[in-house]
Amino acid sequence: MAKRAVLRSFGRHWLKPLTFWLLALPGLWLGWQWAMLLNGQPHALGFNPIETTHRFLGDTALRILLISLAVTPFRDITRWLPVMKVRRRIGLAAFWYALLHVAAYLGLDLLIAANMSVAGMFAGLWEDVAKRIYITLGMAALVGLIPLAVTSFNAMVRWLGARRWQQLHWAIYPVAILAVLHHGFMEKGNQPMPWIHGGILALLLGYRLVRSARNRSRPSPAAS
Amino acid sequence: MFFYRKPKPWQGREADVTPRALYINRRQIMAAGGAVAVTGLVGCGGSETEASTSAASTASSTAAARQPAPPSGGLQYAGTGYSVPDPLTPIDAVTGYNNFYEFGVDKSDPARHAHEMSVDPWSIEVDGHAGRTGRFALEDVVDFSALEERIYRLRCVEAWSMVIPWIGVPLAGVLQQFEPTADARYVAFETYLDRREMRGTRFPVLDWPYVEGLRMDEAMNELAFLAVGLYGDVLPNQNGAPVRLVVPWKYGYKSIKSITRISFVSQQPETAWNKAAPNEYGFYSNVNPNRAHPRWSQQTERVIGGNLFNRRETEMFNGYSEQVAHLYAGMDLIENH
Numbered sequence: 001m002a003k004r005a006v007l008r009s010f011g012r013h014w015l016k017p018l019t020f021w022l023l024a025l026p027g028l029w030l031g032w033q034w035a036m037l038l039n040g041q042p043h044a045l046g047f048n049p050i051e052t053t054h055r056f057l058g059d060t061a062l063r064i065l066l067i068s069l070a071v072t073p074f075r076d077i078t079r080w081l082p083v084m085k086v087r088r089r090i091g092l093a094a095f096w097y098a099l100l101h102v103a104a105y106l107g108l109d110l111l112i113a114a115n116m117s118v119a120g121m122f123a124g125l126w127e128d129v130a131k132r133i134y135i136t137l138g139m140a141a142l143v144g145l146i147p148l149a150v151t152s153f154n155a156m157v158r159w160l161g162a163r164r165w166q167q168l169h170w171a172i173y174p175v176a177i178l179a180v181l182h183h184g185f186m187e188k189g190n191q192p193m194p195w196i197h198g199g200i201l202a203l204l205l206g207y208r209l210v211r212s213a214r215n216r217s218r219p220s221p222a223a224s
Numbered sequence: 225m226f227f228y229r230k231p232k233p234w235q236g237r238e239a240d241v242t243p244r245a246l247y248i249n250r251r252q253i254m255a256a257g258g259a260v261a262v263t264g265l266v267g268c269g270g271s272e273t274e275a276s277t278s279a280a281s282t283a284s285s286t287a288a289a290r291q292p293a294p295p296s297g298g299l300q301y302a303g304t305g306y307s308v309p310d311p312l313t314p315i316d317a318v319t320g321y322n323n324f325y326e327f328g329v330d331k332s333d334p335a336r337h338a339h340e341m342s343v344d345p346w347s348i349e350v351d352g353h354a355g356r357t358g359r360f361a362l363e364d365v366v367d368f369s370a371l372e373e374r375i376y377r378l379r380c381v382e383a384w385s386m387v388i389p390w391i392g393v394p395l396a397g398v399l400q401q402f403e404p405t406a407d408a409r410y411v412a413f414e415t416y417l418d419r420r421e422m423r424g425t426r427f428p429v430l431d432w433p434y435v436e437g438l439r440m441d442e443a444m445n446e447l448a449f450l451a452v453g454l455y456g457d458v459l460p461n462q463n464g465a466p467v468r469l470v471v472p473w474k475y476g477y478k479s480i481k482s483i484t485r486i487s488f489v490s491q492q493p494e495t496a497w498n499k500a501a502p503n504e505y506g507f508y509s510n511v512n513p514n515r516a517h518p519r520w521s522q523q524t525e526r527v528i529g530g531n532l533f534n535r536r537e538t539e540m541f542n543g544y545s546e547q548v549a550h551l552y553a554g555m556d557l558i559e560n561h
C-alpha cells in the first residue's frame with residue numbers, strides 16, 4: 001500500500017535527520033536571539049534576557065526529557081517501530097540542553113556575581129547546591145543524566161551489555177522526577193507550570209507501572 | 225501633616241464612588257488647569273537620556289505647570305527631593321516586565337492581561353481602628369491636586385532592580401485623614417480581586433486576595449508613598465492602577481498594587497507571601513544583602529535595562545538607610561527578615 005511505503009521510507013531516510021534538526025531548533029533560535037541582542041537589534045528575549053535564557057533552556061531540557069519518555073508509549077500505541085531509532089538522540093538532546101542551562105547559569109550569573117573569578121563561580125555553585133533546595137535538586141538531576149550521556153556511544157553500549165545498559169537507563173525516571181521538583185521548588189508560590197509538567201510525567205510513569213503489572217500477570221513469552 | 229488642609233465632606237458609605245465620566249473629567253481638569261506649581265525639577269537630570277522617548281516625562285521636565293495637558297491625560301505634579309542619581313529604567317521595561325500574579329505568573333502576562341481589570345470608578349474600603357471608616361472614592365483618598373514625583377529604586381526579591389519615577393502622595397498624610405487610633409499598630413492593604421477580570425486568580429498561586437502590611441511607624445515614614453502614576457502619566461493597570469503602595473527600602477512585593485482596602489489593625493497582618501512561605505518572605509522584608517534568601521543570593525542584583533554583564537551591589541535598605549534605619553534600631557534583621 002502506498003501509505004505504508006511512504007511511512008517506511010520516511011522512517012528509514014527522514015526520521016533521524018528531521019529529529020536532529022527539530023531538536024536543534026530551540027538552541028539555534030536562542031543563539032539567533034542572542035546575536036540580535038548583542039548587535040542591538042530587536043530580539044525576543046524580553047527585558048531580562050538572562051532570566052529568559054535560563055527559563056528557556058530549563059524548559060526545553062525538561063520538555064525534551066518528557067518527549068523521550070513518551071517514545072515507548074508512542075510505539076506501543078501506534079506500533080510504529082522506527083520511532084525507537086530516535087529515542088537515544090532525544091534523550092541526549094535533553095542532556096545537552098540541561099548542560100547548556102547550567103552553563104548559562106554559571107557563566108551569566110555566578111561568574112558575573114563573582115567578578116569574573118572562575119574559582120568564585122564554582123564556589124558560588126557549591127554554595128547554591130548546599131543552600132538552595134531547587135538547585136540541589138537540579139544538580140542531582142544533572143548528575144543523574146551524566147552516566148546515560150557518557151554511555152551513549154555504541155561502543156559503550158556493547159561494552160556494558162544490553163542488560164546492564166538497560167538497568168542504567170532506569171535512572172531516567174528519578175532524573176525526570178528530580179527535574180520536575182527542581183522546577184516546582186524554583187517557582188515562587190504555587191504556580192501551574194510545574195503541575196503540568198508533573199502531571200505529564202505522572203502519566204508517562206503511570207503507563208509503565210500499568211504495563212509492567214500487566215506483563216507480570218501474563219505468561220512470559222510476550223517479553224520483547 | 226502633609227496635606228491636612230484638604231478634609232472633604234466624609235460621608236462614610238454614602239460618599240460612594242464617583243461616576244466614570246466625572247472621574248475622567250476631573251483628571252482632565254486637573255491636567256489642563258495646571259493648578260500646581262513645579263517646585264523643583266528633581267531627578268530629571270538622570271532621566272533625560274533614558275527617558276526622553278516618553279512624551280509624559282518630557283512634560284515633566286519642561287514647565288509642566290503651564291503646558292497644556294498631554295493628550296493622554298498626563299498628571300500634574302511637583303518634584304521633590306526624593307531622587308536617586310541612577311539612570312531611569314526605560315518605560316517599556318517598567319510597564320512590560322511585571323510581577324502581578326493576579327494576571328499570570330509570567331513577567332509579560334500583566335502587560336497582556338491587566339487591561340481586563342476595570343479601574344474606573346474605584347473605591348477603597350477603610351476599616352479597623354480609625355475615626356473615619358467606610359467606603360471612599362479614590363479621589364477622596366488621594367488629593368490629585370497635590371501630587372508629587374519621586375524617583376525611587378525598586379529592588380525585587382528575585383535579585384533584579386529598576387529606577388522608577390512615581391507620581392503620588394505621601395502615605396502618611398493619606399492615613400492620617402482616617403484618624404487612626406492608638407490601637408492601630410499596623411496597617412494592612414488588600415488588592416482588588418475579581419476572578420473574571422484577573423485571570424491569574426483562577427489558579428491558587430497565592431491565597432487570594434493579596435494582602436500586605438506595614439508597622440504604623442513604617443507607614444508614617446517619609447519614604448512610604450501612594451502612587452497613582454509613573455513617568456508623568458496615570459498608572460498602567462499592570463503597574464497597580466489606579467493606586468498602589470511604594471516602599472522602596474523593602475522588596476518589591478511589599479509595594480502592593482491596586483489597593484481596595486486599608487485596615488488599621490492591632491496585630492501584625494498575615495501577608496500573602498508570608499503565608500505562602502514564611503521562611504522566605506518575612507513580614508518586614510527589608511532589602512538586606514546580608515540575609516541570604518533560600519532562593520536567591522541577595523548580595524547583588526541585575527539592573528533591568530542596564531549592562532547585562534554587570535551586577536549592582538545590593539545596598540542595605542536598598543540605599544535608604546538614612547531615612548529608615550532608625551525604625552529598626554535594636555532589631556535583629558536576620559531573624560526579623
Ligand code: HEM
Nearest residue numbers: 051054055058059061062098102135138139141142179183
Ligand atoms: C546544577 C544544575 C542546575 C542548576 C544550577 C539550575 C539552575 C536553574 C535556575 C537558576 C533556574 C531559574 C531560572 C530563573 O528563573 O532565573 C532554573 C529553572 C529551571 N530549570 Fe534548572 N538548573 C539545573 C539543572 C536542571 C536540569 C537538569 C533540568 C532539566 C532536565 C532543569 C530544568 C529547569 C526548569 C524546567 C526550570 C524552570 C524554567 C521555567 O520556569 O520556565 N534544570 N534552573
Ligand code: HEM
Nearest residue numbers: 068069072088091092095148149151152153154166169172
Ligand atoms: C548509546 C546511547 C543510548 C542507547 C543505545 C539507548 C537505548 C535505550 C534503550 C534500549 C532503552 C530501553 C530501556 C527500557 O525500556 O527499559 C532506553 C531507555 C531510555 N533511554 Fe536510552 N539510550 C541511550 C542514551 C540515552 C541518553 C543519553 C538518554 C537521556 C539523557 C536516554 C534516555 C532514555 C529514555 C528516556 C529511555 C526510555 C525509558 C522508557 O521508555 O521506559 N538514552 N534507552
